[in-house]
Amino acid sequence: xxxxxxxxxxxxxxxxxxxxxxxxxxxxxxxxxxxxxxxxxxxxxxxxxxxxxxxxxxxxxxxxxxxxxxxxxxxxxxxxxxxxxxxxxxxxxxxxxxxxxxxxxxxxxxxxxxxxxxxxxxxxx
Numbered sequence: 001x002x003x004x005x006x007x008x009x010x011x012x013x014x015x016x017x018x019x020x021x022x023x024x025x026x027x028x029x030x031x032x033x034x035x036x037x038x039x040x041x042x043x044x045x046x047x048x049x050x051x052x053x054x055x056x057x058x059x060x061x062x063x064x065x066x067x068x069x070x071x072x073x074x075x076x077x078x079x080x081x082x083x084x085x086x087x088x089x090x091x092x093x094x095x096x097x098x099x100x101x102x103x104x105x106x107x108x109x110x111x112x113x114x115x116x117x118x119x120x121x122x123x124x125x
Contacts, residue, residue, distance in 0.1 A: 001026050001027060001114070002024050002025065002026035002027050002029070002032060002098050002114050003024065003025045003026050003114075004022055004023070004024055004096050004097070004098060004114055004115065004116035005022065005023050005025075005116055005117070006020060006021065006022045006094065006095065006096050006116045006117065006118060006119040007020070007021050007022075007023070007119060008020040008021050008119060009094060009119030009120045009121045010120075010121070010122070011122045011123075011124065012086055012121075012122070012123055012124070013123070013124050014086060014087055014088055014123055014124065014125050015085055015086065016086050016123070017082070017083060017084045017085075017086065018083045018086065018121060019080060019081070019082050019083070020036070020080065020081040020083070020094055020096075020119060020121075021078055021079075021080055022034070022036075022078065022079045022080075022081075022096030022116055023077060023078050024077045024078070024079070024098065025077065027100075029074055029077040030053050030054070030074045031053065031100060031101055032053065032098040032099060032100055032101075032114075033050060033051065033052055033053050033098070033099040033102045033104075033105035033106070034050065034051050034070075034072060034079040034096060034097070034098055034099070034105075035047065035048075035049065035050040035051075035096065035097045035098075035099065035105060035106065035107075035111075035112060036048040036049045036050070036070060036079075036081045036094060036095070036096055036097075037094070037095045037096075037097060037109060038090075038092035038093065038094045038095070038121075039092055039093050039095070039118075040091060040092040040093075043092075045095070045109050046061070047061050047107045047108065047109075048060070048061055048064055048068065048081070048094070049061065049064065049068055049069075049070035049081060050070065050099075050105035050106065050107060051070045051071065051072050051079065051105065052104075052105055053101075053102075054074075055071065055072045055074070057104075057105070058070050058071075059105060059107060063089075064083075064090075067083065067084050067085045067086075068081060068082065068083050068084070069081070069082040070082075079096060081094070081096075083121070086121075086123045087123060088123045088124070088125045089123075090121060090123050091121060091122050091123050092120075092121060093118040093119065093120050093121075094118060094119050094120075094121050095115055095116055095117075095118045096115075096116045097109070097112035097113075097114065097115050097116070098112060098113060098114040098115075099111055099112045099113060100113050100114075
C-alpha cells in the first residue's frame, strides 16, 4: 500500500505557473507508475499526465501538451507536475495516483490503485 499527499495548489492568474508535488510513503515508490488527474465541478475526473516507473516515459493529455510537464524523483519518493501558461479552464482539483507494477502507465482513473486527497488549483482570468 502507498499513501499519497499532494501540495502546491493555489490561486494564480492566467498565464502564471504552479508546481504540484505528490509525496508518497509506504511500499517502494519505483514500483508505481504515477499519474495526475483533475476534476472540475460538475465534470468527470480527467487524465492530465502520467510517468513510467523509471521516469523514462511520460504521457500528457492534448489539452496540456506544451504547458505541463510531469517528472519524478524516485530518491525523494515524489512526483511533480510543473504547470505553465495556466488558463482558467485548468481550474480543478488535481489528484495524483499510483498504479502498481503496470505494463504501461494508465490514462484512465480505473487504472490506478491509490489516490491522494487532491489539491485545488484556481486560475483567474
